[in-house]
Amino acid sequence: xxxxxxxxxxxxxxxxxxxxxxxxxxxxxxxxxxxxxxxxxxxxxxxxxxxxxxxxxxxxxxxxxxxxxxxxxxxxxxxxxxxxxxxxxxxxxxxxxxxxxxxxxxxxxxxxxxxxxxxxxxxxxxxxxxxxxxxxxxxxxxxxxxxxxxxxxxxxxxxxxxxxxxxxxxxxxxxxxxxxxxxxxxxxxxxxxxxxxxxxxxxxxxxxxxxxxxxxxxxxxxxxxxxxxxxxxxxxxxxxxxxxxxxxxxxxxxxxxxxxxxxxxxxxxxxxxxxxxxxxxxxxxxxxxxxxxxxxxxxxxxxxxxxxxxxxxxxxxxxxxxxxxxxxxxxxxxxxxxxxxxxxxx
Ligand SMILES: [Zn+2]
Numbered sequence: 509x510x511x512x513x514x515x516x517x518x519x520x521x522x523x524x525x526x527x528x529x530x531x532x533x534x535x536x537x538x539x540x541x542x543x544x545x546x547x548x549x550x551x552x553x554x555x556x557x558x559x560x561x562x563x564x565x566x567x568x569x570x571x572x573x574x575x576x577x578x579x580x581x582x583x584x585x586x587x588x589x590x591x592x593x594x595x596x597x598x599x600x601x602x603x604x605x606x607x608x609x610x611x612x613x614x615x616x617x618x619x620x621x622x623x624x625x626x627x628x629x630x631x632x633x634x635x636x637x638x639x640x641x642x643x644x645x646x647x648x649x650x651x652x653x654x655x656x657x658x659x660x661x662x663x664x665x666x667x668x669x670x671x672x673x674x675x676x677x678x679x680x681x682x683x684x685x686x687x688x689x690x691x692x693x694x695x696x697x698x699x700x701x702x703x704x705x706x707x708x709x710x711x712x713x714x715x716x717x718x719x720x721x722x723x724x725x726x727x728x729x730x731x732x733x734x735x736x737x738x739x740x741x742x743x744x745x746x747x748x749x750x751x752x753x754x755x756x757x758x759x760x761x762x763x764x765x766x767x768x769x770x771x772x773x774x775x776x777x778x779x780x781x782x783x784x785x786x787x788x789x790x791x792x793x794x795x796x797x798x799x800x801x802x803x804x805x806x807x808x809x810x811x812x813x814x815x816x817x818x819x820x821x822x823x824x825x826x827x828x829x830x831x832x833x834x835x836x837x838x839x840x841x842x843x844x845x846x847x848x849x850x851x852x853x854x
């Protein structure tokens with residue numbers, strides 16, 4: 509274990525916020541401590557496993573492959589139909605190329621799709637806006653689940669991960685488009701990508717500031733950085749305290765809220781163009797179930813009802829008010845020519 513100073517401002521003054529064990533994978537009684545920097549407010553794990561130790565907290569089962577679902581003929585038909593609708597939404601609202609529709613038919617289709625688009629936004633199912641030539645890097649890609657769906661949408665996908673197990677699995681599908689490496693010093697050329705994504709990945713990294721600076725280097729001047737991570741300032745984190753699912757100790761080394769994430773991005777030379785919080789109830793239910801079973805020693809009753817009557821309304825409200833359990837931020841490179849004409853700014 510290593511003791512560290514704040515990864516954002518360098519101050520060593522911090523106070524303990526919570527202690528918890530490795531609830532997801534831990535067989536041990538080892539306790540981990542999250543502290544808050546007294547100078548800038550950043551939450552981080554301290555002490556923390558150093559780069560040589562962190563591997564033992566990621567056993568192979570952590571990188572589970574997704575099992576393909578078996579579907580009936582009717583389900584397949586419905587799936588094809590819903591995929592077509594999603595493709596139209598991507599073309600008409602997010603600038604995706606590939607539409608064979610003549611120009612005069614575009615506007616009526618857009619009008620017809622508008623309720624579906626409004627529903628998607630309300631349910632938090634927003635889509636990555638098409639950017640540049642579609643060259644995309646998923647940092648911390650794991651076994652490649654994200655890459656598969658992004659490739660199906662037409663992106664020219666590439667992946668990077670520090671785990672040999674994860675890269676091995678991802679390479680079965682994507683070959684040498686997936687590399688193993690340290691996100692602080694990648695081997696990509698300057699401005700190699702139109703989009704760089706961190707999906708529940710940045711909070712796992714030892715030096716976030718250096719990782720973001722490297723991302724800025726490999727991102728096109730008109731490119732888009734997209735980060736999704738847990739919101740430590742969310743109502744859920746406050747409600748569940750140490751039982752909040754996304755603390756994920758000791759794999760999450762940093763715990764951002766909207767303010768600290770924006771500040772970290774600014775320090776690395778990015779400008780935030782949009783920030784929203786998620787409306788999903790997955791983490792709420794996982795936290796509730798965990799707290800209930802660990803504290804009361806029996807399974808959560810009426811789970812179905814609890815999810816529909818409590819979790820979903822709570823999460824919808826929290827998410828739309830900016831207090832949801834997950835943050836997604838879109839940022840562009842600050843101080844370069846051509847900034848501002850990016851599709852995510854709307
Ligand atoms: Zn600090």
